[in-house]
Amino acid sequence: MEPRSDTVQEDFNYDPDRNYDEVIMAQQRIIEKEIAESQPLISNLLTFDEIVEEYSDEDSVYRHKIEDLKGRYKNMRKTRGDGNCFFRAFGFSFLEKLLQDADGYKSFVDVVHKSKDMLISLGFPQFTLEDFYDTFVDIVKQVECPGTVEKLLETFNDQGLSDYFVVYLRLLVSGHLQANEESYIHFIDGERTVRQFCSQEVEPMGRESDHIHIVALTKALQVPICVEYMDREGLACNAFNFNPSDATDEADPKPTVTLLYRPGHYDILYPL
Amino acid sequence: MTSMEKRLQKELQAMTKDPPAGVSVNTNSLSSSLSEWVVDIEGAPGTLYEGERFQLSFKFTSRYPFDSPQVMFLGPNIPVHPHIYSNGHICLSILTEDWSPALSVQSVCLSIVSMLSSCKEKKLPPDNAIYVRTCSKDPKKTRWWYHDNSV
Numbered sequence: 001m002e003p004r005s006d007t008v009q010e011d012f013n014y015d016p017d018r019n020y021d022e023v024i025m026a027q028q029r030i031i032e033k034e035i036a037e038s039q040p041l042i043s044n045l046l047t048f049d050e051i052v053e054e055y056s057d058e059d060s061v062y063r064h065k066i067e068d069l070k071g072r073y074k075n076m077r078k079t080r081g082d083g084n085c086f087f088r089a090f091g092f093s094f095l096e097k098l099l100q101d102a103d104g105y106k107s108f109v110d111v112v113h114k115s116k117d118m119l120i121s122l123g124f125p126q127f128t129l130e131d132f133y134d135t136f137v138d139i140v141k142q143v144e145c146p147g148t149v150e151k152l153l154e155t156f157n158d159q160g161l162s163d164y165f166v167v168y169l170r171l172l173v174s175g176h177l178q179a180n181e182e183s184y185i186h187f188i189d190g191e192r193t194v195r196q197f198c199s200q201e202v203e204p205m206g207r208e209s210d211h212i213h214i215v216a217l218t219k220a221l222q223v224p225i226c227v228e229y230m231d232r233e234g235l236a237c238n239a240f241n242f243n244p245s246d247a248t249d250e251a252d253p254k255p256t257v258t259l260l261y262r263p264g265h266y267d268i269l270y271p272l
Numbered sequence: 273m274t275s276m277e278k279r280l281q282k283e284l285q286a287m288t289k290d291p292p293a294g295v296s297v298n299t300n301s302l303s304s305s306l307s308e309w310v311v312d313i314e315g316a317p318g319t320l321y322e323g324e325r326f327q328l329s330f331k332f333t334s335r336y337p338f339d340s341p342q343v344m345f346l347g348p349n350i351p352v353h354p355h356i357y358s359n360g361h362i363c364l365s366i367l368t369e370d371w372s373p374a375l376s377v378q379s380v381c382l383s384i385v386s387m388l389s390s391c392k393e394k395k396l397p398p399d400n401a402i403y404v405r406t407c408s409k410d411p412k413k414t415r416w417w418y419h420d421n422s423v
Contacts, residue, residue: 019406021415203372
């Protein structure tokens with residue numbers, strides 16, 4: 001079928017002497033700024049009634065799914081849609097959990113201490129790595145001195161600190177993927193090596209997270225994560241558990257962090 | 273000191289104490305806030321650029337290392353290379369969309385040196401004429417189309 005001419009914007013004429021890139025990028029900056037001004041990095045606790053209108057705008061299927069979530073979860077927090085939402089949601093939610101779990105905190109601090117040398121041995125430059133590591137550790141330590149949810153929320157909404165935390169989580173994922181290259185090479189699309197995948201899809205800020213990022217973070221930090229997938233299929237959300245252990249005969253451990261996924265975005269869930 | 277200055281201070285120290293082969297920071301060029309640097313680089317022995325000397329300009333915003341640095345070659349000698357435009361702009365993905373805060377001035381210099389070293393034929397990018405005529409002064413305002421990883 002021929003395209004209908006009235007669907008084409010007729011007054012547009014490509015001018016080869018004009019610079020379109022700048023116009024497009026300026027517009028992208030405006031959109032990013034609007035998002036930054038309207039959405040906190042991590043929101044306050046919300047009830048599902050507060051978000052049902054917004055979430056179900058697109059599709060009535062979502063309305064049913066929110067009813068389904070209400071049967072299993074009491075609250076949620078929204079995160080800013082800036083491409084870092086998975087890492088930021090995980091980071092906040094995990095540290096919030098550790099406020100109530102002294103043993104979990106101790107073993108996490110051990111994992112973190114070992115991670116720096118592991119990343120340096122993989123070839124990450126020491127002086128940039130140390131910068132991120134030091135800030136990451138400072139933020140983790142807020143859990144014990146003595147930590148409060150309010151303090152963590154303030155830290156994670158401080159763009160500078162919050163982004164340093166996200167960078168180190170990204171480096172941990174990159175390190176885990178590279179150290180276990182043979183397990184992941186077949187899950188990478190395009191003709192790319194694991195190293196190339198990491199420098200294009202993991203290490204740059206704002207690059208969105210996929211299944212493979214979650215698997216790697218779960219294993220790198222030994223933290224079970226559950227993701228509730230809210231798509232247009234069926235009437236209930238599909239929960240998927242990411243486990244640190246590969247053993248298939250064990251029951252899934254209770255997830256430490258639970259996230260809600262809508263296509264392209266992760267928010268935090270609080271089980272009943 | 274801002275976090276950008278602290279970070280650049282550290283990078284400057286590492287680059288002057290232990291510079292990579294063929295790369296040296298031009299310390300006369302540094303502005304007091306460290307937001308502008310000039311780096312001298314030398315074509316590696318055994319490559320098409322052997323013996324040639326070039327200058328790279330680095331500019332950093334206060335959001336560095338979250339914002340990538342603006343990096344371009346300065347005249348009079350701009351390398352003739354399929355990914356380097358005659359106005360000094362460089363088509364290299366880590367300078368824009370693949371930038372990561374874990375990269376540094378040093379890793380950028382090393383990538384550029386290796387890009388020069390792997391070049392097999394000195395020629396301008398195919399779209400050099402139109403690009404140089406229409407582009408922004410700031411190479412970060414170009415939406416680069418990275419099509420070739422071989423050079």
